[in-house]
Amino acid sequence: APDGAMDIVGTGGDGMGTLNISTAAAFVVAGAGVPVAKHGNRNLSSKSGAADIQSQLGIEVMVGPDVVTRALAEVGIGFMMAPMHHPAMKHVMPVRQELGSKTIFNILGPLTNPAGVKRQLTGAFAIDLIFPMAETLKELGSEAAWLVHGEDGTDEISISGPTSAAVLKDGKIKSATIHPEDAGLPVHPFRDILGGTPEENANALRALLDRAPGAYRDAVILNAAAALVIAEKATDLKEGAALAAESIDSGRARDKVEGLARVTSEAA
Numbered sequence: 024a025p026d027g028a029m030d031i032v033g034t035g036g037d038g039m040g041t042l043n044i045s046t047a048a049a050f051v052v053a054g055a056g057v058p059v060a061k062h063g064n065r066n067l068s069s070k071s072g073a074a075d076i077q078s079q080l081g082i083e084v085m086v087g088p089d090v091v092t093r094a095l096a097e098v099g100i101g102f103m104m105a106p107m108h109h110p111a112m113k114h115v116m117p118v119r120q121e122l123g124s125k126t127i128f129n130i131l132g133p134l135t136n137p138a139g140v141k142r143q144l145t146g147a148f149a150i151d152l153i154f155p156m157a158e159t160l161k162e163l164g165s166e167a168a169w170l171v172h173g174e175d176g177t178d179e180i181s182i183s184g185p186t187s188a189a190v191l192k193d194g195k196i197k198s199a200t201i202h203p204e205d206a207g208l209p210v211h212p213f214r215d216i217l218g219g220t221p222e223e224n225a226n227a228l229r230a231l232l233d234r235a236p237g238a239y240r241d242a243v244i245l246n247a248a249a250a251l252v253i254a255e256k257a258t259d260l261k262e263g264a265a266l267a268a269e270s271i272d273s274g275r276a277r278d279k280v281e282g283l284a285r286v287t288s289e290a291a
Contacts, residue, residue: 052247146177
């Protein structure tokens with residue numbers, strides 16, 4: 024991965040069925056000038072995982088490391104499907120699909136980014152995972168990471184209430200609580216970010232990138248703001264939120280979707 028590249032990922036398995044926040048935030052962060060090497064899998068526990076959304080947006084996800092490397096170099100964002108980059112995962116997938124519920128692999132995914140990124144915004148489906156996962160990332164050589172779990176049960180920073188975080192920086196892990204207000208954003212009811220089918224979620228993401236206001240936009244800006252702080256592109260969440268909003272409103276975030284679709288389709 025390029026210097027300063029990061030991953031924005033959730034464990035999945037929160038059973039919440041929200042719109043795709045980490046996927047959208049990845050495009051917004053890339054649009055703000057931070058390379059994103061995103062690791063993911065087809066979703067097992069939400070109606071629509073990141074890979075399902077990417078397919079709807081014309082992005083070819085089942086591509087190998089060479090294509091991801093090219094996408095990162097040319098577009099500043101790449102999407103890695105676990106089975107294409109961790110060969111052992113191919114054998115695990117049928118078992119996971121049969122189990123269809125939270126497994127150790129939900130936790131392993133965010134901890135095993137194949138591009139070796141050193142900065143992460145990682146959501147967990149349970150609060151008691153955030154400190155062990157932060158410790159693990161530290162041991163694996165991560166430079167900066169926020170491990171987050173929303174009080175509403177989400178595996179991302181919540182727009183509907185407080186979020187608990189384990190913050191890894193300079194080799195130390197501290198506890199923090201994040202509120203939407205910290206980024207200058209309003210609180211929205213949880214129901215306003217509930218998703219639907221992959222097609223509905225992809226349409227919501229397109230609308231968001233075309234500057235549609237509302238809870239989804241604010242949730243994405245909040246998570247992108249945190250990522251920009253982790254990347255040291257912003258000093259605090261308010262500055263991060265301003266950069267994230269500008270990435271959307273300038274059309275740069277949307278350009279990243281189109282660029283990734285182009286590079287991956289040419290290769291497929």
